[in-house]
Amino acid sequence: MTPNQKPKQSKNVRYDSNSIAMKPGSLVMYIDMNSYFASCEQQFRPELRGKPIGVTTYDSPHAAVIAPSIEAKKFGVKTGMRLSDCKLLCPHIIPVTTRPYLYRIVHVEIMRILQSYCIDVLAKSIDEAVINLSSYRLVYKDFVELAKKIKNDIYNKYDYIKCSIGIAPNSFLAKLATELQKPDGLVQITPENIDHHLATLKLTDLPGIAGRNERRLKMIGIDNPLQMRHASQALLRKAFGGIVGYYWHCRLNFSEVDLYSRSQTRTMSTMRTVSREQSASKQTLESLLVSLCTRLEQRMVKQGLFCREASFFIKYRSKTGWDTSIRFAQPVQDALELRKYILERIHEFEQSHNVGTMFSNQVQSMGVAIQNFMDDSALQYSLFDNRIQQDVVRKTMYTLKDKYGKNIVRKGSELFNPTVMKDAIGFGSVKDLLLVGDDVTNQYLLEEDY
Numbered sequence: 258m259t260p261n262q263k264p265k266q267s268k269n270v271r272y273d274s275n276s277i278a279m280k281p282g283s284l285v286m287y288i289d290m291n292s293y294f295a296s297c298e299q300q301f302r303p304e305l306r307g308k309p310i311g312v313t314t315y316d317s318p319h320a321a322v323i324a325p326s327i328e329a330k331k332f333g334v335k336t337g338m339r340l341s342d343c344k345l346l347c348p349h350i351i352p353v354t355t356r357p358y359l360y361r362i363v364h365v366e367i368m369r370i371l372q373s374y375c376i377d378v379l380a381k382s383i384d385e386a387v388i389n390l391s392s393y394r395l396v397y398k399d400f401v402e403l404a405k406k407i408k409n410d411i412y413n414k415y416d417y418i419k420c421s422i423g424i425a426p427n428s429f430l431a432k433l434a435t436e437l438q439k440p441d442g443l444v445q446i447t448p449e450n451i452d453h454h455l456a457t458l459k460l461t462d463l464p465g466i467a468g469r470n471e472r473r474l475k476m477i478g479i480d481n482p483l484q485m486r487h488a489s490q491a492l493l494r495k496a497f498g499g500i501v502g503y504y505w506h507c508r509l510n511f512s513e514v515d516l517y518s519r520s521q522t523r524t525m526s527t528m529r530t531v532s533r534e535q536s537a538s539k540q541t542l543e544s545l546l547v548s549l550c551t552r553l554e555q556r557m558v559k560q561g562l563f564c565r566e567a568s569f570f571i572k573y574r575s576k577t578g579w580d581t582s583i584r585f586a587q588p589v590q591d592a593l594e595l596r597k598y599i600l601e602r603i604h605e606f607e608q609s610h611n612v613g614t615m616f617s618n619q620v621q622s623m624g625v626a627i628q629n630f631m632d633d634s635a636l637q638y639s640l641f642d643n644r645i646q647q648d649v650v651r652k653t654m655y656t657l658k659d660k661y662g663k664n665i666v667r668k669g670s671e672l673f674n675p676t677v678m679k680d681a682i683g684f685g686s687v688k689d690l691l692l693v694g695d696d697v698t699n700q701y702l703l704e705e706d707y
C-alpha cells in the first residue's frame with residue numbers, strides 16, 4: 258500500500274454468503290493459563306497471593322515485566338512494561354525474578370492432565386495448549402462439562418493457577434474464545450452464537466489483527482469483526498492481498514487453517530545495497546547486517562520457524578565478493594545469534610587471509626539467506642539454554658510492535674544499547690517438554706537454572 262492510495266468508502270463493502278462449509282464434527286479446545294508465570298510464583302509462594310506482582314527477567318528497575326499478576330493487571334500493568342513504569346501505575350507492585358524451571362514443571366503437569374483426556378494435545382507455548390477433540394465426539398457428550406473437569410483437575414493440583422478455556426469448531430475461534438473471559442473463563446463459540454460474540458469485539462480483539470491489518474480492513478470498509486466474518490472471500494483477499502485474506506475468511510467461518518496446515522518455506526533472503534556514505538562507516542555496515550538479520554528474525558517469528566542454515570554474501574564495488582554458508586548446531590531464530598555466527602565467519606576469514614576488515618568502504622551490497630527450516634513445534638531445547646523467558650520476551654516484543662507500530666519497541670541490537678539488549682535476546686519453545694509415556698523427554702529443563 259503506497260501512501261498515495263486513499264482509503265475507500267465503507268459503502269463499497271459487499272456481503273456475500275459463506276462459501277466455506279464447516280467441517281462437520283470438528284471441535285477444538287484451547288487452554289490459556291491466566292497470568293501464568295505470576296500465578297506459578299503465587300502458587301509456590303503463598304505470601305504473594307492476592308498481591309500485585311510483576312515477574313521480571315532480571316532484578317533491576319529497568320527490567321521489563323514479562324508477566325504481571327491478575328492483581329497487578331487491575332492497576333493497568335501490562336506485559337512488556339518496564340518495572341519503573343509499572344510503579345507509576347501500581348506503587349506497591351512486588352518484583353519477582355523469573356524461575357523458568359518452575360514454569361516448566363507446572364507446564365508438564367498440566368499437559369499430563371490434558372493428555373489424560375485426549376491424545377491429540379499440542380502445546381502452543383509454555384502456557385497455551387490446543388486439544389483437537391474432533392474424533393472424541395462419541396467419547397464426551399458435553400464438552401463444556403469436559404472443560405469444567407479439566408479446570409477442576411488443574412485446581413486440585415495447583416489451586417492458585419487459573420486458566421481460560423475456549424471451545425469452537427476451529428483453533429482460531431477456540432483461542433478467541435479464551436480471550437472473551439479472563440481470568441478463569443469458559444466460553445464456547447458455536448455457529449449459533451458467533452455473531453453475538455463478534456458483535457462485542459473490535460477488529461484488534463482478534464488474535465493476529467493489529468495496527469497494520471486493522472488499517473487494511475478499515476480501508477476497504479470493514480470496521481468490525483462481524484462485518485469481517487460476513488465479508489466475501491474476494492473482499493478479504495483484496496484487503497490482505499491474496500491467500501491471507503482467504504485464511505481469514507476460513508477462520509471466521511469455522512474452517513481450520515491454523516492447526517495443521519503450514520506451507521513449507523524453503524528459503525528466506527534479504528539484501529541491502531549500500532550507498533557510498535553508508536560504506537564509509539564500519540559501524541553503519543555492521544548495523545546494516547543487524548537489520549538484515551532482524552528482518553529475517555521477524556519473518557521466522559511470524560511463521561513460527563527456526564533455521565538450521567544460513568548464507569551471507571558481501572559484494573564490493575570492484576565486482577569482487579565473498580560469501581559463506583553456515584550450518585548451525587542448534588536451530589536459530591534470534592537475529593543476534595544469526596549475526597554472531599556470520600561475524601565469526603567473517604573474522605575467521607579476515608584472520609586466516611590476513612586481509613583488513615571485510616566491512617571496507619568498498620562494500621556495495623550485502624545479503625543474508627536462511628534455509629533448512631524447522632517448525633518451532635519440533636524444536637528441541639539444548640540442555641543448558643534457558644530459553645523460555647526469552648521466548649516470552651521476544652513474543653511480547655513482536656506483539657507490542659504489531660499493536661503499537663514497529664518502532665515502539667526496538668531490540669537492543671537495533672539500538673546498540675547493551676542494557677536494552679539483555680531483555681530481548683533469544684527465543685525458544687516448550688516442545689522438548691512433550692511427554693513420552695510418563696517421562697519428560699528432557700528432565701534437565703525441570704531443574705533450576707544456575
Ligand SMILES: [Mg+2]
Nearest residue numbers: 289290291384
Ligand atoms: Mg496466558
